[in-house]
Amino acid sequence: MKIESVDVTVFTYPTRRVSDSAGHSHPGPESLAKMAMLTITTDEGDCGYSFAPPEVVRPYVVNAFFRKVLVGQDPFNRERIWQDLVHWQRGSAHQLTERALSFVEQALWDLIGRKLKMPVYKLLGGYRDKVPAYGSTMCGDELEGGLSTPDEFGQFAEKLVARGYKAIKLHTWMPPVAFAPDPKMDVKACAAVREAVGPDIDLMLDGYHWYSRSQALYIGKELEKLNFAWFEEPMEEESMASYIWLSENLSIDVLGPESLGGKHHSRADWVKAGACDILRAGANGVGGISPTMKVAALAESFGMDCEVHGNGAASLAVVGAIRNCRWYERGLLHPFLEYDEPAAYLNSIVDPMDADGFVHLPQRPGLGEDINFEYIEINTVS
Ligand SMILES: O=C(O)[C@H](O)[C@@H](O)[C@@H](O)C(=O)NO
Numbered sequence: 001m002k003i004e005s006v007d008v009t010v011f012t013y014p015t016r017r018v019s020d021s022a023g024h025s026h027p028g029p030e031s032l033a034k035m036a037m038l039t040i041t042t043d044e045g046d047c048g049y050s051f052a053p054p055e056v057v058r059p060y061v062v063n064a065f066f067r068k069v070l071v072g073q074d075p076f077n078r079e080r081i082w083q084d085l086v087h088w089q090r091g092s093a094h095q096l097t098e099r100a101l102s103f104v105e106q107a108l109w110d111l112i113g114r115k116l117k118m119p120v121y122k123l124l125g126g127y128r129d130k131v132p133a134y135g136s137t138m139c140g141d142e143l144e145g146g147l148s149t150p151d152e153f154g155q156f157a158e159k160l161v162a163r164g165y166k167a168i169k170l171h172t173w174m175p176p177v178a179f180a181p182d183p184k185m186d187v188k189a190c191a192a193v194r195e196a197v198g199p200d201i202d203l204m205l206d207g208y209h210w211y212s213r214s215q216a217l218y219i220g221k222e223l224e225k226l227n228f229a230w231f232e233e234p235m236e237e238e239s240m241a242s243y244i245w246l247s248e249n250l251s252i253d254v255l256g257p258e259s260l261g262g263k264h265h266s267r268a269d270w271v272k273a274g275a276c277d278i279l280r281a282g283a284n285g286v287g288g289i290s291p292t293m294k295v296a297a298l299a300e301s302f303g304m305d306c307e308v309h310g311n312g313a314a315s316l317a318v319v320g321a322i323r324n325c326r327w328y329e330r331g332l333l334h335p336f337l338e339y340d341e342p343a344a345y346l347n348s349i350v351d352p353m354d355a356d357g358f359v360h361l362p363q364r365p366g367l368g369e370d371i372n373f374e375y376i377e378i379n380t381v382s
């Protein structure tokens with residue numbers, strides 16, 4: 001079997017998620033957005049799919065890298081294809097991004113799973129068929145009744161617990177919010193949530209990513225008093241020395257790196273240097289499902305957890321495949337948005353959660369996305 005083509009279909013769909021000037025998503029008026037569906041097809045007619053922002057898998061990336069490396073290859077030679085693409089990254093002038101690499105690798109995994117009529121999480125290891133989820137909030141905002149005050153975070157947290165979540169992660173306020181960044185406001189939101197949900201719900205903070213060491217230390221010490229489970233990305237992750245210092249000065253678990261490049265290589269350095277207590281990796285951030293599994297194995301070798309970054313089919317497949325990840329990150333959530341409502345191009349969401357806070361792994365072959373191909377065809381724009 002050989003890969004015959006790699007194609008991208010761009011289509012429109014309605015959304016009520018808007019991005020702010022820092023790239024963080026918030027609720028907003030309904031608008032028409034564009035999504036790309038990446039399709040890998042073999043000479044036997046098998047297909048694998050993934051969804052990506054159109055600019056990430058734009059024609060230049062598909063022609064200069066994806067087609068050049070994949071066409072003519074056996075799709076089961078996934079690791080060899082991935083390694084070949086990684087070698088192209090160095091000379092790509094940063095045009096072949098980790099996210100682009102991730103999306104084509106996810107489509108390969110989807111193709112393999114569909115061919116074998118197996119869910120990808122079982123091909124990866126099949127550790128469990130359901131995983132506990134934490135509710136991961138959107139970043140704070142200035143929307144009345146949204147996430148604009150500590151009390152509104154507390155009220156939303158109560159609703160999340162009533163929905164079944166046994167853990168909640170706050171993303172607090174960041175610029176362009178007028179008063180952000182504000183360590184004291186972050187702590188007030190965390191205190192309001194702890195007050196609202198009581199002592200038995202795990203709580204985590206993922207706040208402004210560029211605090212100073214002293215600001216991060218202040219917040220971390222306050223989180224210890226509130227018995228938070230982990231403290232995430234409070235400083236620039238390019239400064240591993242800052243995280244070594246913070247981890248040495250806090251008892252709360254420091255988790256990372258999330259947004260740092262370097263795949264499993266940089267994460268090995270963080271472990272060796274003692275820069276974190278819990279490792280982090282997500283398919284989109286480290287170039288795919290396979291490198292995320294490599295980070296999870298690295299963490300396990302050092303007796304550490306690897307908390308997988310982000311929601312979606314690829315993250316869920318990894319969380320279902322491994323033991324050393326406590327939670328599936330379900331989000332991002334907001335009082336004004338209904339997370340359980342599928343996007344127009346999907347018939348159902350990939351991560352339904354029961355009343356006890358468990359997400360059940362999809363049993364459909366491949367990554368498990370329930371794709372509405374008819375909707376995509378009708379709304380295709382290129
Ligand atoms: O920083 C962001 O863009 C968001 O916070 C996003 O990465 C979110 O998924 C996150 O940080 N999760 O941990």
Ligand SMILES: [Mg+2]
Nearest residue numbers: 206232233258
């Ligand atoms: Mg994060």
